[in-house]
Amino acid sequence: MAVRDVQSGARNEDGIRAVLGILKQAFGDRFQTGQSFREQHAHTTTYLPAQLPDGVVFVETNEDVKSVVRTCAEHRVPVIPFGVGSSLEGQVNAPSGGISVDFSRMNKVLRISPEDLDVTVEPGITREELNRELRDTGLFFPIDPGANATIGGMASTRASGTNAVRYGTMKDNVLALTVVTADGEEIRTARRARKSSAGYDLTRLFVGAEGTLGVITSVTLKLQGIPEKIGGGVCAFPSVEAACNAVIMTIQMGVPVARIELLDDVQIKACNAYSDLSYPEKPTLFLEFHGTEDTVRIQSEQFAEIAAECGGDEFQWTANAEERTKLWNARHNAYWAGRALDPSLNGLSTDVCVPISRLAECVAETQADIQSSGLLAPIVGHAGDGNFHVLVLFYDKDPASVANVEAFTERLSRRALAMDGTCTGEHGIGQGKISYLDEELGGALDVMRSVKKGLDPENIFNPGKIFRMAQA
Amino acid sequence: MAVRDVQSGARNEDGIRAVLGILKQAFGDRFQTGQSFREQHAHTTTYLPAQLPDGVVFVETNEDVKSVVRTCAEHRVPVIPFGVGSSLEGQVNAPSGGISVDFSRMNKVLRISPEDLDVTVEPGITREELNRELRDTGLFFPIDPGANATIGGMASTRASGTNAVRYGTMKDNVLALTVVTADGEEIRTARRARKSSAGYDLTRLFVGAEGTLGVITSVTLKLQGIPEKIGGGVCAFPSVEAACNAVIMTIQMGVPVARIELLDDVQIKACNAYSDLSYPEKPTLFLEFHGTEDTVRIQSEQFAEIAAECGGDEFQWTANAEERTKLWNARHNAYWAGRALDPSLNGLSTDVCVPISRLAECVAETQADIQSSGLLAPIVGHAGDGNFHVLVLFYDKDPASVANVEAFTERLSRRALAMDGTCTGEHGIGQGKISYLDEELGGALDVMRSVKKGLDPENIFNPGKIFRMAQA
Numbered sequence: 001m002a003v004r005d006v007q008s009g010a011r012n013e014d015g016i017r018a019v020l021g022i023l024k025q026a027f028g029d030r031f032q033t034g035q036s037f038r039e040q041h042a043h044t045t046t047y048l049p050a051q052l053p054d055g056v057v058f059v060e061t062n063e064d065v066k067s068v069v070r071t072c073a074e075h076r077v078p079v080i081p082f083g084v085g086s087s088l089e090g091q092v093n094a095p096s097g098g099i100s101v102d103f104s105r106m107n108k109v110l111r112i113s114p115e116d117l118d119v120t121v122e123p124g125i126t127r128e129e130l131n132r133e134l135r136d137t138g139l140f141f142p143i144d145p146g147a148n149a150t151i152g153g154m155a156s157t158r159a160s161g162t163n164a165v166r167y168g169t170m171k172d173n174v175l176a177l178t179v180v181t182a183d184g185e186e187i188r189t190a191r192r193a194r195k196s197s198a199g200y201d202l203t204r205l206f207v208g209a210e211g212t213l214g215v216i217t218s219v220t221l222k223l224q225g226i227p228e229k230i231g232g233g234v235c236a237f238p239s240v241e242a243a244c245n246a247v248i249m250t251i252q253m254g255v256p257v258a259r260i261e262l263l264d265d266v267q268i269k270a271c272n273a274y275s276d277l278s279y280p281e282k283p284t285l286f287l288e289f290h291g292t293e294d295t296v297r298i299q300s301e302q303f304a305e306i307a308a309e310c311g312g313d314e315f316q317w318t319a320n321a322e323e324r325t326k327l328w329n330a331r332h333n334a335y336w337a338g339r340a341l342d343p344s345l346n347g348l349s350t351d352v353c354v355p356i357s358r359l360a361e362c363v364a365e366t367q368a369d370i371q372s373s374g375l376l377a378p379i380v381g382h383a384g385d386g387n388f389h390v391l392v393l394f395y396d397k398d399p400a401s402v403a404n405v406e407a408f409t410e411r412l413s414r415r416a417l418a419m420d421g422t423c424t425g426e427h428g429i430g431q432g433k434i435s436y437l438d439e440e441l442g443g444a445l446d447v448m449r450s451v452k453k454g455l456d457p458e459n460i461f462n463p464g465k466i467f468r469m470a471q472a
Numbered sequence: 473m474a475v476r477d478v479q480s481g482a483r484n485e486d487g488i489r490a491v492l493g494i495l496k497q498a499f500g501d502r503f504q505t506g507q508s509f510r511e512q513h514a515h516t517t518t519y520l521p522a523q524l525p526d527g528v529v530f531v532e533t534n535e536d537v538k539s540v541v542r543t544c545a546e547h548r549v550p551v552i553p554f555g556v557g558s559s560l561e562g563q564v565n566a567p568s569g570g571i572s573v574d575f576s577r578m579n580k581v582l583r584i585s586p587e588d589l590d591v592t593v594e595p596g597i598t599r600e601e602l603n604r605e606l607r608d609t610g611l612f613f614p615i616d617p618g619a620n621a622t623i624g625g626m627a628s629t630r631a632s633g634t635n636a637v638r639y640g641t642m643k644d645n646v647l648a649l650t651v652v653t654a655d656g657e658e659i660r661t662a663r664r665a666r667k668s669s670a671g672y673d674l675t676r677l678f679v680g681a682e683g684t685l686g687v688i689t690s691v692t693l694k695l696q697g698i699p700e701k702i703g704g705g706v707c708a709f710p711s712v713e714a715a716c717n718a719v720i721m722t723i724q725m726g727v728p729v730a731r732i733e734l735l736d737d738v739q740i741k742a743c744n745a746y747s748d749l750s751y752p753e754k755p756t757l758f759l760e761f762h763g764t765e766d767t768v769r770i771q772s773e774q775f776a777e778i779a780a781e782c783g784g785d786e787f788q789w790t791a792n793a794e795e796r797t798k799l800w801n802a803r804h805n806a807y808w809a810g811r812a813l814d815p816s817l818n819g820l821s822t823d824v825c826v827p828i829s830r831l832a833e834c835v836a837e838t839q840a841d842i843q844s845s846g847l848l849a850p851i852v853g854h855a856g857d858g859n860f861h862v863l864v865l866f867y868d869k870d871p872a873s874v875a876n877v878e879a880f881t882e883r884l885s886r887r888a889l890a891m892d893g894t895c896t897g898e899h900g901i902g903q904g905k906i907s908y909l910d911e912e913l914g915g916a917l918d919v920m921r922s923v924k925k926g927l928d929p930e931n932i933f934n935p936g937k938i939f940r941m942a943q944a
Contacts, residue, residue: 172644191913192892193825195630196896198894198895198909199916200681201630204676205672254699356588385667416665417663425665425668426669429669440663441660441661443658447927
């Protein structure tokens with residue numbers, strides 16, 4: 001039994017049969033239809049049931065992508081781009097069948113311009129691979145969603161993560177894309193200038209489109225200089241509210257924190273157990289500062305004052321790399337620490353984002369909801385953005401447990417919407433949040449559908465994600 | 473004689489006649505068809521010939537906007553949103569006639585949330601009005617394109633200006649919009665959360681669309697805390713190249729400059745004469761730093777070191793507000809100083825933006841071109857973004873002078889494109905740069921046209937701007 005049923009779409013059996021034949025012919029061993037390949041490309045970190053593609057093609061060039069799109073377009077067969085499968089809302093499922101386009105072999109850095117602080121990569125490169133490639137340039141790519149996702153996947157879900165508060169999200173860090181559109185042609189959304197007023201912002205139209213408007217074939221990204229100095233620290237607070245107040249003051253005073261993460265008491269308990277630590281089991285902020293020796297120190301002092309004013313414990317900070325790594329490892333392992341609270345259970349990771357003034361209220365109400373629902377569910381927040389995650393543990397063989405978690409996530413999304421927030425800050429809509437998007441944006445969905453129809457009239461690109469076209 | 477002929481579109485005379493009658497009936501004195509009103513709404517700072525709308529409606533509410541759009545949509549008559557008319561590429565012209573929608577009476581602040589650092593305004597408020605309204609909150613809206621433009625206009629051209637290097641452009645600072653679409657309904661593009669992965673990024677689709685996809689009725693903006701301390705300074709360099717190298721190093725080292733502006737020797741000479749100053753007549757950088765007492769000092773020291781390394785003169789900086797104001801007044805008056813070089817001539821202000829590594833080369837080649845073309849044309853650049861303006865002085869009654877400036881601006885746009893830049897960093901395409909957009913983005917224009925057709929099938933919203941639909 002899976003959380004939330006996902007709709008299956010109509011399958012175009014004739015088209016699929018034709019495409020399987022053509023792709024086998026064209027790609028040989030690079031096209032696979034075996035069960036294990038198909039399962040591997042639908043079985044992801046999502047809590048949603050797998051819906052397998054009919055075949056998986058391992059593309060190696062932009063021409064490969066064009067050829068796959070042309071073949072699928074001609075026969076009206078779905079095209080589903082695949083990175084590493086770390087998306088959380090069913091983005092790589094194939095509800096109407098179709099072809100999974102695996103980008104693992106398109107993972108090269110195409111060019112770096114250290115002077116311009118930008119890089120162009122193939123979409124299949126992961127963020128860790130990219131940062132390894134950049135090591136000798138003194139530059140890095142800051143966006144860090146936790147998972148070692150591909151850049152193409154991160155662009156497609158408008159990913160962000162722990163340091164978005166300082167460096168922005170994928171929307172802010174993609175300079176340009178090349179994309180294969182429904183006619184099988186490749187377009188370039190922008191030149192390499194830092195800014196432009198030249199026509200519609202197609203770059204940001206494809207960023208976050210979850211592969212529903214075209215297939216990304218390259219991504220030009222902004223880079224950042226590796227900070228001269230990085231400092232980190234931890235501070236416990238008597239309540240979520242106190243911690244959130246410290247976050248608001250920090251943002252309001254313009255302290256350029258690189259990360260400011262909230263872990264609730266349940267999460268801290270989980271991290272202590274998992275990473276053999278002994279943090280006080282209270283709501284806690286993890287911080288990171290980037291700058292020079294001097295500015296990092298100044299920022300830390302500014303935050304320490306704010307924390308004291310908000311009733312926080314002493315702010316323990318360090319510029320020592322080893323201690324900082326240990327600290328952030330605890331944060332980075334939060335998901336696995338949460339899962340380890342009860343390894344016999346399944347985990348559903350969901351996220352919402354609210355205006356920062358409502359964060360304390362939203363987290364506190366959610367904690368109360370968790371308690372009254374009898375759930376085990378640690379909370380981790382990218383507090384500087386008003387974004388937080390709940391990892392809900394549940395037992396997928398027990399209908400009551402599934403129903404309980406479904407009702408909880410529904411209340412969570414509605415709570416965020418009632419506070420003028422969004423049902424997803426960084427995971428995307430995929431299949432899992434389609435119903436909330438309607439509540440969130442109403443009539444704007446018709447505009448999205450008009451865009452979709454204009455760019456993908458046959459609905460071949462990742463159908464069944466973000467919205468249902470039938471409602472149009 | 474005007475620079476560059478603009479195409480006139482076909483006029484729907486029957487529709488226009490019908491709409492004039494209906495709007496007169498509905499809006500009374502708030503609908504004007506007199507010559508002076510019509511001229512005032514087409515005669516703007518652009519160098520392009522005026523194309524008058526058939527009537528001007530002074531809207532006061534969102535319902536007014538809906539009613540105008542519905543009337544115009546029903547009769548297929550163009551709708552042209554109007555702020556203060558400070559756009560530079562003919563964005564408010566009416567090549568097929570139609571109705572100018574004047575937003576000067578929709579200029580209220582609708583809500584402020586100091587805790588969330590955001591504000592929602594009606595589109596007709598100017599940036600100076602907005603900052604006056606914000607004065608007591610300790611917050612400000614940073615984007616400063618020079619002109620006291622309206623927020624709606626700034627959103628529509630994806631404006632930026634001197635401090636985009638620190639605070640980004642309108643694309644980065646608009647959180648959400650309400651927009652009246654072609655069916656006369658109002659949509660909201662996003663909630664008020666700082667970030668979201670919920671569906672297509674409609675906010676950024678309408679930002680920079682120059683009114684061709686719908687009419688903006690409110691804008692939710694990010695705000696910034698007024699810096700505790702602001703420092704400024706000036707530094708002359710032996711060459712444009714040396715100045716640009718200092719800019720590149722400053723950006724690469726992550727010094728968070730708030731403004732870093734390049735004025736070439738011709739512009740400095742103009743500023744000296746206009747503002748009674750005595751700066752050395754050499755390429756000069758004007759800088760501004762935002763932060764605390766300490767961080768501003770540290771940033772200034774960092775820059776001074778960089779400047780010295782690049783062969784600059786001594787960096788003269790000040791944290792004194794009066795001196796800083798004097799310094800920046802010189803920069804802000806650059807346009808008028810340039811015009812004053814020869815008050816008998818007309819001025820054409822154009823902009824391009826290139827990857828920062830190509831800035832020195834692009835400016836130097838442009839200076840050589842100016843010289844060999846016998847033109848008088850000071851250069852001012854938002855150097856941190858690779859964006860610069862040329863103010864070309866010419867005599868609009870002399871065909872040879874007009875032809876000369878036309879050929880020059882064409883070479884300038886092509887030069888930027890050849891360096892992987894854009895034909896406009898912040899002025900937009902309007903009517904003036906339609907031909908370059910095709911060169912810049914090629915096939916991507918078809919995607920833009922598909923979006924346009926999907927959202928505005930009858931092409932009523934600001935037709936004849938950005939691209940010609942006939943080419944589709």
